[in-house]
Structure formats: structure tokens, C-alpha cells
Amino acid sequence: MLVVGASVGGLTTAESLRRRGFTGRLTLLDAEPRQPYDRPPLSKQVLAGVWPPERVPLRQPETLSALDAEFLLGDPAAGLDVAERTVHTVGGRVLTADVVVVATGLRPRTLPGQAGLAGVHVLRTLDDAMALRADLLRCARLVVVGDGVLGAEIAASARGMGVEVTMVGPQPAPLTSRFGPLVAGVLAELHTERGVDLRPGAAVTGLTERHGRVTGVCLEGGEVLPADVVVVALGGEPVTDWLAHSGLDVDDGLICDSRCRAAEGIYAVGDVARWHHEALGVAVRWENRTNAVEQAVAVAGDILGDDQPYTPVSYFWTDQFDARIHVHGETSPTAEVSIVEGDVAERRFVAAHRRDGGVIGVVGWNMPKQARLRRRELVGASVLVGGKS
Amino acid sequence: MKVTVDQDRCVASGQCVTAAMAVFDQRDEDGVVVLLDPNPSAELAEDVRNAAALCPVMAIMVEE
Structure with missing residues (x-):
């Protein structure tokens, strides 16, 4: 079994396979060089400095050893041969398996002109969180671009650090698209009470810079919000570029059937998977930690012959102030x-x-x-x- | 099987209650996990392992 992606979805797939009695070879491949770690704390406890980064690994080293799996870390997948179930990596590895599980997650969206500009951050990895925290500790003004779950959590954590925070996004209130106007309105009140300067209904057109460091965020209409640090939290795109020549159906995620199967012997788990939810009657892709785990358990079961549709209730939580x-x-x-x-x-x-x-x-x-x-x-x-x- | 829970880590998701209602509950006021049965019987073991796997903050420890 080969699991591409060793974050919580990939790791849980591997663990569930072992728990269900699979004794064959198990390999986990990941682009990041770190042992599996947990992402939800990154925008909360880690950013706020409540937890040291040593607290985010998903498992103790001895638990990982007991899994009896091979971890190939720091080597991104580059291509997939579906018929042969063979994955090629950037590092030149050629890995063939009976079953390949795709759990490559998301890549954060960025703004044009963001690349290479100091003081502009995204938050996906532990390194991202540490770099953002280091910048926030020596800055006065943060602008969060994006008014979804991640942007709102970052805004709350940064306010807790005493940073001046402006949150800008297209919605009338943060998370309106998730919560509806009533609850999003309560959230906007909470952020405003705690000192976050909300700029709802605003479109960001670009960034200003001086000597290679960001100085502000430009809004449609010409206003520039001054900033020492900018976080771009505009959501992510499923990491499927490595599947481009595989022949698999990719459309905002790897398209799967109700068993989370993209092809014979190819499955997808977590943020990257768009599967047919039989009970809801539509194809869905869910970006949350709970789904990554539940889907991993379901996929491990299907690999071992359960043959059950995956029909979960969506669930996520967020902590803000x-x-x-x-x-x-x-x-x-x-x-x-x-x-x-x-x-x-x-x-x-x-x-x-x-x-x-x-x-x-x-x-x-x-x-x-x-x-x-x-x-x-x-x-x-x-x-x-x-x-x- | 011996079960312990870390109430400080718990984020009150209630995933454990959904998985193993006879072993876990939540406090009414803040939803934090309450361990009903630290030594669940063998027939509950698989549900408890599932609860530990589903917990989003790994606040459930199981010793076999």
C-alpha cells in the first residue's frame, strides 16, 4: 500500500489499515520533510505561542515505529501511472503498489505579486506558522486578506498577541457563506469588540512594497491599508498538479465514486478528495480535519473489502477569542x-x-x-x- | 482495556460520544469530555478505539 501524503488523512489511513489487520508493506510519501503533525493548532495555539512547536506532532516516535511503515519524507510526488499504480517522485523514486491512496491536501492560494515579497505570509505548514509568528512578534500592523475560518482564526490569535489587526474580505461579515448573516453578524461583533478592524465587502487588488518588503494592501477604489505584515488566507487549491497526466478526472479535487475511489486501486482522502456523497446526492469536497480522519477510516475499510458508501455528517469547529x-x-x-x-x-x-x-x-x-x-x-x-x- | 482522557486538550467535538456513547459523554456547560467508563468491556473495545482515532485533538488514550 502506498499513501501519498502523510498528514492526518494519510497517517490515519495507514493506521486504520494496520488496525484492521493489514500486515503487508506500507509506505507513506510526503512533500514535507517533517514527521506527521497536526494543522488545526497552527492558526491558534502555535501562532499565539501557547504551544511550542514540539507539541504538534500527531504521534510519538515510538507509535510511528510500531506502525511498521516506511516514511519517505521531503520528496513530493511528481506523477502517477494509474494502470501500473506507480508513483514517480521529484527525487526520482519509482514506487509501485497494489493500492495508492492520494492524500496530498491543499496548497494555499496567493495574491499576484506576493512571491518573494518579505512580510507576506500564507499559513498551511508548521514552518509557515513559525515564520508568521516570528514576524508578528516584531510588527505592529497586520492585515489579514481573507474572511474565512483561517483568516478569522489568525486575526483572533494576532489580536491576542497585541498586534493591530485589519481583516479584509468580500463578505458582509466573516464566514457569512458558512454561517449565514445572523451568526456571522455575531462573529463580526465579537471581532470588532476585541479590536479587529473589519473591512467587509472589500476587494483586494494588490500589495504595495518598498525595498522588497510589503507596506500595504490595495483595495478596489484606491484605498491602501498600511501593513507591516500581511497574511493571505484565501483558501487553498487541491494538490493535484502531479496527477495532470494520469488520465484521472480532476476538477477542483480528485473525482471519486461513493467509495472514495478514483480508479481501480486508487483512492483519495481528505482535502484533495471530491467524492460522491450518496446520502446528499452530490459530489462534495470537504476541507476539515474531522473529514480527513473519517474518510481515512472509511477508505482503509473499503480497501479491505467493506464496500460501503462514505456518507458522513460534515463537522468542523473553530476557536476565536x-x-x-x-x-x-x-x-x-x-x-x-x-x-x-x-x-x-x-x-x-x-x-x-x-x-x-x-x-x-x-x-x-x-x-x-x-x-x-x-x-x-x-x-x-x-x-x-x-x-x- | 484502560481509557484515559485529557480534558485540557479536549475541544468538545463530541466525536467520541458519537463513536462510543456508553463510554464517553460531554459536560453540559462546555461540552468537554466526561469519561463514563475507564475500563470498558471487550465488546466496546472497537468503538473505543474508533473514538480515540476520531478525536480531533488526540485527547483519548487507550491502553490495551
Whole structure:
């Protein structure tokens, strides 16, 4: 078995295969030279300096040794021969396996003119997080370009470090596309109270620089937001360029069937996988840690003969300031949203997203247990894995 | 099987409760994990291993 990508999705696939009794050869290949580590803390505890970087490895060295797998790190995959199930690497390796699992994740989007400019960051890897933290420790003004989960978490962590923060993005409030206007409005209030200067509904047109270091972010209309440091958090693109000549169907992710299979003996797991979700009746690609793990467990099962469709309930959480927000199911900016538990004024509530009268998703704000319990109310809960509980 | 949980690490995802309801619960006020049964019986073992695997912050330790 060859797993391409040794982050949480790839590692969990390998571990699940062993847990389910697979005793054959197991190889994990990754572009990064590090042992597998966890990404959610990077924009939170690691950036804020609450955790040292030594705390992010996913497993202790002895646990990795016990896995009895070969880790080939620091060598990106360069190509895949589907018929032969052979992966070629940038370092010249040729790896052939009975099954290849693609778990290559995402690459952050960047702004034109960003490359090579000092003070401009993305946040995907541990090195990214450490470099950003080092810059924030000696800067006064940060501009976060992007108003999604990652941008909002970075803004919150940086404010906690005492940095002046401006967050700019196209939405009317951060995360509106995920939370809908009501809950996103509460989030905007929270950020504003804590001193983040929000620039909603703004389009970024470029960066200004002096002597190779960023000095500001240009907005449509001509305004320039001054900045010592800029973080570009505009989401990511699935890492599929190495599959370009494979003949596999790639369209914003590696296209897979309901078993997360792209071809005979080729599977995909995590951020890179676009699979047919049978219960929802559409192809989806989910960028969150929980899906990476659940999908890895499902793919390992399918490799070993389970033959079950992968039909999870989407779930992610985000921590920003004192808010711990949990999102179960499908949320939509156009859904009908109502508070079903708690009180928005107390910043402790559960909001239900409904479409055609049925609950499609729930957002819990500092009410994790109460939000989870409402998973059973989701439309189609009985056919969604984990929907019943 | 012996189970321990790290309440400081827990992010209240509730994934463990979904996987093994007889062994894990969440506090009502903040959703942090509560261990109901530190020595689950053999028939719960696979659910508990699954719960440990699904925990997004690796806050569940299982000793076989």
C-alpha cells in the first residue's frame, strides 16, 4: 500500500489499515520533510505561542515505529501511472503498489505579486506558522486578506498577541457563506469588540512594497491599508498538479465514486478528495480535519473489502477569542436560520439552518453538546453515518 | 482495556460520544469530555478505539 501524503488523512489511513489487520508493506510519501503533525493548532495555539512547536506532532516516535511503515519524507510526488499504480517522485523514486491512496491536501492560494515579497505570509505548514509568528512578534500592523475560518482564526490569535489587526474580505461579515448573516453578524461583533478592524465587502487588488518588503494592501477604489505584515488566507487549491497526466478526472479535487475511489486501486482522502456523497446526492469536497480522519477510516475499510458508501455528517469547529463554534451538517448563507437553544445576547446558542422546512445544519456557539445532540434532527439523519447520535 | 482522557486538550467535538456513547459523554456547560467508563468491556473495545482515532485533538488514550 502506498499513501501519498502523510498528514492526518494519510497517517490515519495507514493506521486504520494496520488496525484492521493489514500486515503487508506500507509506505507513506510526503512533500514535507517533517514527521506527521497536526494543522488545526497552527492558526491558534502555535501562532499565539501557547504551544511550542514540539507539541504538534500527531504521534510519538515510538507509535510511528510500531506502525511498521516506511516514511519517505521531503520528496513530493511528481506523477502517477494509474494502470501500473506507480508513483514517480521529484527525487526520482519509482514506487509501485497494489493500492495508492492520494492524500496530498491543499496548497494555499496567493495574491499576484506576493512571491518573494518579505512580510507576506500564507499559513498551511508548521514552518509557515513559525515564520508568521516570528514576524508578528516584531510588527505592529497586520492585515489579514481573507474572511474565512483561517483568516478569522489568525486575526483572533494576532489580536491576542497585541498586534493591530485589519481583516479584509468580500463578505458582509466573516464566514457569512458558512454561517449565514445572523451568526456571522455575531462573529463580526465579537471581532470588532476585541479590536479587529473589519473591512467587509472589500476587494483586494494588490500589495504595495518598498525595498522588497510589503507596506500595504490595495483595495478596489484606491484605498491602501498600511501593513507591516500581511497574511493571505484565501483558501487553498487541491494538490493535484502531479496527477495532470494520469488520465484521472480532476476538477477542483480528485473525482471519486461513493467509495472514495478514483480508479481501480486508487483512492483519495481528505482535502484533495471530491467524492460522491450518496446520502446528499452530490459530489462534495470537504476541507476539515474531522473529514480527513473519517474518510481515512472509511477508505482503509473499503480497501479491505467493506464496500460501503462514505456518507458522513460534515463537522468542523473553530476557536476565536472566547467563542468555540461547532458546525454540524450543511450550512448555507441562503438557509432559513433560527435560534433553537440558548440566547444570542449571552453568546451561548444553537442556530438551526433549514431548507424547505428541514434542518440541514446546526451551528453551536459555546454550546457544543447541545449542538451535537441536534445532529439527529438533520434531514436524512438515519442514512448519515453519525447522524443518529 | 484502560481509557484515559485529557480534558485540557479536549475541544468538545463530541466525536467520541458519537463513536462510543456508553463510554464517553460531554459536560453540559462546555461540552468537554466526561469519561463514563475507564475500563470498558471487550465488546466496546472497537468503538473505543474508533473514538480515540476520531478525536480531533488526540485527547483519548487507550491502553490495551
